[in-house]
Amino acid sequence: MTTENCDTIQEMMSQRLYETLEQPEEIRVSEHLSRCTECTGEWEKMQAWVDTMPNETPHTQFDLWPSVRSSITEQKTFTFPWKRLVVSGVMGFGVGMVGLGLLSRISTQDTTVQVAEEIPTIFEKAEEYRTQLHYQKARELLGGFLEVHPDSPDSGKAQMILARISFEDLENFKLAHGEYELLQKRYPQEFARNAQHVYRLNLLDEAQSQDSGYTVLERLNRARESSSIIDLERVVADFPGTFMADEAVMAMVESVSDGLNEDEIQTAMNSLVAQCTHPVAQTYVQLGVANHYQNQASHTDMVIGLYETVAQSEVPELALQAREQLAKHIPSE
Amino acid sequence: MTLDDTHTPYSDRADEALAMACQSGDSNAFEEIVYRYQHLMYRVAFRMTSNQEDAMDATQDALVKAWQNIQKWKPTHSFRSWLLRLTANQAVDQARKSNRKRQKEVAVDSWTPEMEAAGSDAESKVTPDSAQFEQRLNLALQRVSDMQRKVFIMRHFEQLSLKEISDVLECTTGSVKVHLHRAVKKLRKEFGPETQDWR
Numbered sequence: 001m002t003t004e005n006c007d008t009i010q011e012m013m014s015q016r017l018y019e020t021l022e023q024p025e026e027i028r029v030s031e032h033l034s035r036c037t038e039c040t041g042e043w044e045k046m047q048a049w050v051d052t053m054p055n056e057t058p059h060t061q062f063d064l065w066p067s068v069r070s071s072i073t074e075q076k077t078f079t080f081p082w083k084r085l086v087v088s089g090v091m092g093f094g095v096g097m098v099g100l101g102l103l104s105r106i107s108t109q110d111t112t113v114q115v116a117e118e119i120p121t122i123f124e125k126a127e128e129y130r131t132q133l134h135y136q137k138a139r140e141l142l143g144g145f146l147e148v149h150p151d152s153p154d155s156g157k158a159q160m161i162l163a164r165i166s167f168e169d170l171e172n173f174k175l176a177h178g179e180y181e182l183l184q185k186r187y188p189q190e191f192a193r194n195a196q197h198v199y200r201l202n203l204l205d206e207a208q209s210q211d212s213g214y215t216v217l218e219r220l221n222r223a224r225e226s227s228s229i230i231d232l233e234r235v236v237a238d239f240p241g242t243f244m245a246d247e248a249v250m251a252m253v254e255s256v257s258d259g260l261n262e263d264e265i266q267t268a269m270n271s272l273v274a275q276c277t278h279p280v281a282q283t284y285v286q287l288g289v290a291n292h293y294q295n296q297a298s299h300t301d302m303v304i305g306l307y308e309t310v311a312q313s314e315v316p317e318l319a320l321q322a323r324e325q326l327a328k329h330i331p332s333e
Numbered sequence: 334m335t336l337d338d339t340h341t342p343y344s345d346r347a348d349e350a351l352a353m354a355c356q357s358g359d360s361n362a363f364e365e366i367v368y369r370y371q372h373l374m375y376r377v378a379f380r381m382t383s384n385q386e387d388a389m390d391a392t393q394d395a396l397v398k399a400w401q402n403i404q405k406w407k408p409t410h411s412f413r414s415w416l417l418r419l420t421a422n423q424a425v426d427q428a429r430k431s432n433r434k435r436q437k438e439v440a441v442d443s444w445t446p447e448m449e450a451a452g453s454d455a456e457s458k459v460t461p462d463s464a465q466f467e468q469r470l471n472l473a474l475q476r477v478s479d480m481q482r483k484v485f486i487m488r489h490f491e492q493l494s495l496k497e498i499s500d501v502l503e504c505t506t507g508s509v510k511v512h513l514h515r516a517v518k519k520l521r522k523e524f525g526p527e528t529q530d531w532r
Contacts, residue, residue: 014514057376148353
């Protein structure tokens with residue numbers, strides 16, 4: 001007999017048998033068993049019992065569908081929810097607003113959808129598909145939900161995730177554009193809640209204005225995937241002052257800074273700027289790098305140096321931005 | 334054509350996508366659900382009722398009810414858990430409805446002298462055949478409460494997680510643990526070395 005109550009431990013052993021013990025309980029049981037021969041004997045009996053228990057149910061071949069189909073056809077009890085769909089068209093906007101309450105419980109970070117415990121299964125499943133890169137399945141799931149439940153309090157969230165997934169797919173920007181437009185139209189407050197939605201819609205609008213095939217975005221993605229500084233710089237040079245150029249600069253910064261420590265960043269950024277051959281693009285890159293690191297105290301000197309360079313550049317719009325930034329960093333000047 | 338060969342446009346869809354299609358009246362989606370779950374439902378029903386006919390009836394009735402009540406399923410919940418809940422409840426009802434006399438006869442008939450010998454002979458090295466094991470196990474399962482039986486079947490035979498069992502039974506995982514412990518304790522007495530050398 002040990003200090004720990006054997007009855008309590010033996011209760012836990014049933015759970016241990018089925019691997020449902022939490023870690024602290026598991027430790028308690030293990031420690032007790034190491035000292036108590038009586039419970040160790042009981043544990044061995046339990047293991048022998050469960051090992052010998054049949055753990056499968058004998059297989060029986062059958063197909064219930066013909067009889068089930070017959071039953072559900074005869075009864076004809078199902079009614080299609082036409083009324084609800086019609087009503088939903090009228091109520092969709094108002095109910096979408098209610099959905100915001102649920103949204104407030106989840107993170108809307110760009111790269112991950114933080115799924116809280118209470119978040120519905122359908123969103124967990126969509127997120128699972130997303131992480132497995134099964135975008136089409138995720139879209140079908142969310143699209144099906146929105147088709148059948150346009151008036152659900154969760155519809156806004158479904159539309160938001162659908163738009164996000166469509167954008168991340170990178171296969172069909174036209175589709176992603178449509179989803180973001182729908183998000184803006186049907187769930188305006190939800191759309192405006194996350195700056196990323198606004199940014200992406202602006203990006204898609206801008207790309208569409210260049211050509212309806214969104215080839216600029218495809219070009220940007222190819223350059224990003226290959227981490228080609230030259231190709232990314234061409235995007236900046238060809239579309240200066242656009243969201244696409246901003247994307248390209250950020251892709252360049254991420255590409256050359258990946259895995260570096262704080263001390264190596266400045267050298268990498270100097271190297272990046274030096275690689276740029278197009279003068280306007282180079283100025284954009286300098287400003288982009290400065291903006292990217294402006295809130296990191298360890299890079300203040302580099303940031304101020306870059307802003308000063310851009311402030312003296314021959315690109316008036318960028319020079320003005322740089323001077324405004326310098327005024328924030330050095331108020332006395 | 335076997336079930337394994339069957340591939341429909343619905344085969345790749347998630348349960349919840351199928352269920353939502355059913356809510357729109359798509360019976361083809363429901364057909365996929367039937368193919369996907371009828372055997373799991375039957376296994377649960379069989380362990381609940383210990384009777385093949387009752388299990389088959391319970392499975393079919395649960396499927397019909399699932400279709401009739403598909404609007405009650407909420408996409409915010411697991412469809413599989415909802416279906417298993419219908420199945421387990423239907424199986425309990427089916428067992429109650431079925432002829433008690435017939436059940437008793439089956440129970441008595443199944444307990445053969447050979448089984449008795451195998452069960453009571455402490456020195457026996459003969460392993461009882463699986464059919465006898467099955468019958469004895471099914472009898473033992475009928476000696477625990479409905480809730481304990483549901484929990485034990487879902488964990489032991491179907492390896493459902495505590496969370497999923499709690500979803501199916503609409504209770505806490507703590508409650509599932511308690512039922513599991515009680516089921517194991519009772520089943521060991523009914524069907525184990527404590528009462529007989531059964532190996």
